[in-house]
Amino acid sequence: MRKACHADLIERYENPIEHACDLREGQVFVADGTGGKPEGLCESAWQTLSPFVMALSFGAEDLWDGWMKDRRSAMISCNDGFRPVSFLLEAEAVDGTPARTESEQ
Numbered sequence: 001m002r003k004a005c006h007a008d009l010i011e012r013y014e015n016p017i018e019h020a021c022d023l024r025e026g027q028v029f030v031a032d033g034t035g036g037k038p039e040g041l042c043e044s045a046w047q048t049l050s051p052f053v054m055a056l057s058f059g060a061e062d063l064w065d066g067w068m069k070d071r072r073s074a075m076i077s078c079n080d081g082f083r084p085v086s087f088l089l090e091a092e093a094v095d096g097t098p099a100r101t102e103s104e105q
Helices: 007-015 043-057
Strands: 073-077 083-092
Touching: 007 073, 043 083
Parallel strands: none
Antiparallel strands: 073 083
């Protein structure tokens, strides 16, 4: 996970907000594929991420026709235009290790 902050846009357009985003870079969230939001993840980010999480959890691959090096991953950002947070979504094998495509084995 990585956070960006567009201070110029915040200054120009946003009303003051004390805790707009409490996520920290490097945090890891695990979704179990049942559609439930991982604990600690904000609702807004989950609304953006959940369709991709569910697709990957049910075996989807190559969501953007070769864009990602790992076919079972996606880079998705939340919808906060002032301070977007980017998330690397990776499908895991049942034992918790990252899933590998045939070409990676």
